[in-house]
Amino acid sequence: MDFVAVTAERKLDARKLRADFPIFEQEVRGKPLAYLDSAVSAHKPRQVLDKLRNFYETSYANVHRGVYTLSEVATAEYEGARDKIARFINAPASRELIFTHGATESINLVAYAWGLDNLGPGDVVVVTELEHHSNFVPWQYIAKRTGATFTAIPLDEHGELRLDALGEIEQAGNVKVVANNLVSNALGTINPVEKLSAWAHERGAIMVVDAAQAAPHHAIDVQELGCDFLAFSSHKMCGPTSVGALWGRAELLEAMSPFNLGGHMIRSVKLEETTWGQIPFKFEAGTQPIAEAVGFGAAVDYLTDIGIGAIEDHERELLVYALEKLAEVPGLTAYGPAPERRAGIVSFNLEGVHPHDVAQILDMEGVAIRAGHHCCQPLMAKLGVAATNRASFYLYTIPEEIDRLADGLHKAHKLLA
Amino acid sequence: MSEFDQLYREVILDHYKNPRGHGLIEDADAEAEGQNPLCGDEVSIYVAFGEDGDTIDEVKFSGRGCAISQAATSMLTELVQGRTAQEVATLPRDDLLDEIGIPLTPVRLKCALLGLSTLKLALHKAKGTPLPEEWAGASSDLDLK
Known part of the structure; x- marks a missing residue:
């Protein structure tokens, strides 16, 4: 303490x-330069830039593939970054942390891989009027594809969620997903995610948190938030572009179908059938943004030090x-x-x-x-x-x-x- | 000792060239198939229990793999003989790694442990013993009949 x-x-x-x-x-x-637009993307400190350069110059190889030493070194750096980022949000286990290309891809992963298999007519997908399009459009689209109802928690005049509207929302059917940003990118509102998580779970729904705007500025503890999925991006937190993360509960990730398919995400491939690898690799098809992930880890170190x-x-x-x-x-x-x-x-x-x-x-x-x-x-x-x-x-x-x-x-x- | 000799020490080469427990058991009491997705190696493990239906009487394996995975699985068949399903299910991986006794990088560790995790999977399917951690991620995709 x-x-x-x-x-x-x-x-x-x-x-x-x-x-x-x-x-x-x-x-x-x-x-x-007076840069007052960090909410859209943050600038990069030397510590991150040096790490990227140093990694490319001394440790770069594809990861999880080679038996040779350099590949082992690169893999250790990449997995080390995963461990750091998982700790940063107090994830119970590193294997619950999936590297993606950013928060948008993270949310699409959940919307497609979880939504297509678990949503249907009579189900309700709840977002809020405060969402960034990245946590709005994927859910609207998957709801339409599956026949589920799509609805949004309204705002009051101060830009706060009107939780008193939840009773009415619930009347629309079987609530299966609640998706909300922890911090609004447009107004800066810090949303009551813990309350929404509890409300979602009482109804058997999953809670999906867009933390893209929160992660750079606000301590995140996924266990305290009580959510099931949490998405964030490196570039808003002093890290490289084109890399981000999705945290999800292991039991949900394990039960989910894959999202991107291809190399590295398999257990075995035969003409008749393919079986999937373990998490997180099941969701990391193809060559990942390796150096960017390592740089993301360096950014997390930088923020943690401050x-x-x-x-x-x-x-x-x-x-x-x-x-x-x-x-x-x-x-x-x-x-x-x-x-x-x-x-x-x-x-x-x-x-x-x-x-x-x-x-x-x-x-x-x-x-x-x-x-x-x-x-x-x-x-x-x-x-x-x-x-x-x-x-x-x-x-x-x-x-x-x-x-x-x-x-x-x-x-x-x-x-x- | 050179690095090469350390890794491919005599006992490893011996187990690789003359694997113990290589083959099939017809009507095995427990069996499973495992893969190393990194290199495509596959191993099938067969178990026969003794009269008490719980003590491992015989373990056999078939499949293809590198010297490390084949030798490690061969050593495994000797290591678990006479132990109960529960004992093997909770066998620390270091017990096998001590037996192998060579320095292993993370990638080669997966080779060395393929047999053990597949054996634990076989016991899980037959006896409901705990699923090994390394299989947990893929459990929903496995045919656990």
Whole structure:
């Protein structure tokens, strides 16, 4: 317990950490880069880049295939990364951690491999109005293919899930899947996944958690969340692109049909019949993103060294500061819940100025933010807007960048509103 | 001793060239087939119990494999003779690895343990003894009749 207390008290030094990120050595339009779009993808520290280079230069070979030494070394690195990432989310066993190409593929894996065999007419698939398309569209599609009913938990005006609507949802039939993001990428809302897991399990349903936006900023314990599957991506957490993970309960993964089929996922192949290998390999057909997985492991080391709690605290401080600064901008509407129920994301609109114009004007100041629907069109419809501006923070974000954001917004208001 | 001699030590070569317990048992009391998906090696294990229906009287194996897997399975047939199904089901893999007595990398470990895990599978099918960990991942795909 002492260790936990020490970790929680540790504060990160964003200015010092910025030196780990070569991207900040450049200027954009003659100004230092203020990167306020980490929710879409985070930058990469030298520790991860060096690991990738070093792995390719000294340890690279295909994994789980060769008898030769180099292949053993590469396999040990790849499996070592799996162990680290499994520990990062407190998975009971490393074999429950499947490497995928990202959270999107992880969710598709569950939707196809579990959904096609377990859903049918009379069953209900429940998502939320807050989902990223990656945890919405696959379920909508598989529900349609299997004849199941597809429905979404609505939001209240603060962007929080209306759990009081669950009673009505339940009337639609046999609830088989509940899918929710732990942190909303559009509003930053931290969702009550534990409650939804319990509700799902009381009805014999599985709980699928999209943790793509949570994993970089928020400590994850799959056993505490009580979920059955959890998906996340490396690139949002300082790791390489094209690799991610799916954690699933062993008994569910073992009972599931495979998703991608091909080499390495088999036990034995005959003309008449093929049998599947053990988990996790049953779900890792073909050559995997090997170096990327190793880099993902290095990213997890990097975040763990800093401390996820320290990262979350830092972002919350920035969030509170940003909400104050943005409240001074005339005509600005901010969306999302109170800071204590929210990750470092600010979604907002400037009255009379289209988000694309806002983002354009900010870019001229070297400030990078996102403008658009954030792959959350059902949420945008609920908010009654086509798009929002979104600024998001990470471990390397400093308050000056938020000042520059606010200055840019004042300018945008003056110019166009 | 050279690395080669360490790995392919005399006793390994002897078991490889003159495998004990090689062959079939007609009407075996327990049997199973195992594969090493990494190299495609296959082994079938046959068990005959003694009069008490529980003590292993005879173990035989057939199939193809590398020197390590064939020698290890050959040694296994000697190691488990006279033990009960339950004893073998819970036999630590290190007992067999000590017997083999050579340094094994993770990939070669799978070769060395193919026979043992297949024998445990055979006992599971016949006696309901615990399924070995290395089979757990594929249990739903196995024909456990």
